[in-house]
Amino acid sequence: MSMNAGSPHTRPLPGDAALTRPSLAAMLRVNHAGEYGAKRIYAGQIAVLRDHPLRPELEHMAAQEQVHLDAFNRLLPEHRVRPTALLPLWHVAGFALGAGTALLGPKAAMACTVAVESVITEHYDRQIAQPDIVGPELQQTLQQFRDEEMEHHDTGLAHAAEEAPLYPLLSGAIKTACRAAIWISARI
Ligand SMILES: [Fe+2]
Numbered sequence: 642m643s644m645n646a647g648s649p650h651t652r653p654l655p656g657d658a659a660l661t662r663p664s665l666a667a668m669l670r671v672n673h674a675g676e677y678g679a680k681r682i683y684a685g686q687i688a689v690l691r692d693h694p695l696r697p698e699l700e701h702m703a704a705q706e707q708v709h710l711d712a713f714n715r716l717l718p719e720h721r722v723r724p725t726a727l728l729p730l731w732h733v734a735g736f737a738l739g740a741g742t743a744l745l746g747p748k749a750a751m752a753c754t755v756a757v758e759s760v761i762t763e764h765y766d767r768q769i770a771q772p773d774i775v776g777p778e779l780q781q782t783l784q785q786f787r788d789e790e791m792e793h794h795d796t797g798l799a800h801a802a803e804e805a806p807l808y809p810l811l812s813g814a815i816k817t818a819c820r821a822a823i824w825i826s827a828r829i
């Protein structure tokens with residue numbers, strides 16, 4: 642059987658069928674990447690703060706990130722969206738960010754949580770405001786996740802995040818890194 646490799650054809654390929662509008666695909670991809678990164682950040686924090694009284698809080702937040710990640714692990718194939726090619730990078734960078742800030746101390750770990758969760762909350766808010774793209778079901782899921790990210794943010798504040806050394810600098814750097822990660826994960 643000839644492959645006719647060079648011949649033109651008009652049949653849609655599975656990955657680019659009109660089933661998924663590009664913007665929804667980008668949203669799902671970046672959400673998956675973000676939840677993957679969040680899980681790795683908490684894993685890094687827990688590795689360093691395993692004997693710290695904050696551990697149950699960290700475990701609770703990590704468990705919720707796993708639920709969020711599981712949802713996008715289901716949604717990606719459902720919408721024929723491939724994950725970002727940068728997952729191996731977020732695997733390492735997320736853990737390094739979590740462990741690195743935890744090594745600076747529990748308040749710095751919480752400052753990291755506040756910064757990351759504030760960016761994720763804004764990010765989900767923008768998607769929730771576009772029901773024509775996400776649809777009612779995903780919108781509801783995103784609202785639930787957004788509320789949980791806001792709880793994580795508030796947990797960080799409740800545990801003296803703002804008393805971390807060089808808080809404005811640390812917070813600003815982490816927010817910038819998260820926004821860059823979001824930008825690139827939607828595209829690659
Ligand atoms: Fe999450």
Ligand SMILES: [Fe+2]
Binds near residue numbers: 679702758761
């Ligand atoms: Fe979170």
